[in-house]
Amino acid sequence: MIRWIIIFLVIALIAGLLGFGGIAGASAGIAKIIFYIFIVLLVISLIMNLMRRG
Template sequence: MLKWALFFLVISIIAGLFGFGGISSAAAGMAKILFFIAIVLFVVFLVVALLAGRAITR
């Protein structure tokens, strides 16, 4: 998912350099959304892994 966020970020930068403001802002928005989804998934899986680790050690 972070690959897609980076991809949309690069597309946004390139579109911005060529003057395509609408495409640039849309790609930046997609990159931002994908980045935050990746962060949320990371935190959820981190908490699940920590709780599963405690359950195994008990």
Template sequence: MLHYAAVFLIIALIAALFGFGGIAASAVGIAKILFYIFLVLALISLLGGLLRR
């Protein structure tokens, strides 16, 4: 999931470099959403691992 967030961030940077503001904004939005989903899932996994012990 973190990989996809990084890919969308790179797409946004390249799109912004070439002047495609709308595409860059959309890609950044998708990257943010994927990053937050990754953080939530990582925290759930961490808490689950701690509770098993």
């Protein structure tokens, strides 16, 4: 998932430099959504790991 975040971030940066505001905004938005999903899955994974050990 981190690879997808980096890909969309690079697309957003390149599009922003070239002046394509809509594409840059969309790519940055997608990267943010994937990042938040990754964070939620990380927290769930950590909680499940702590429950198994306890």
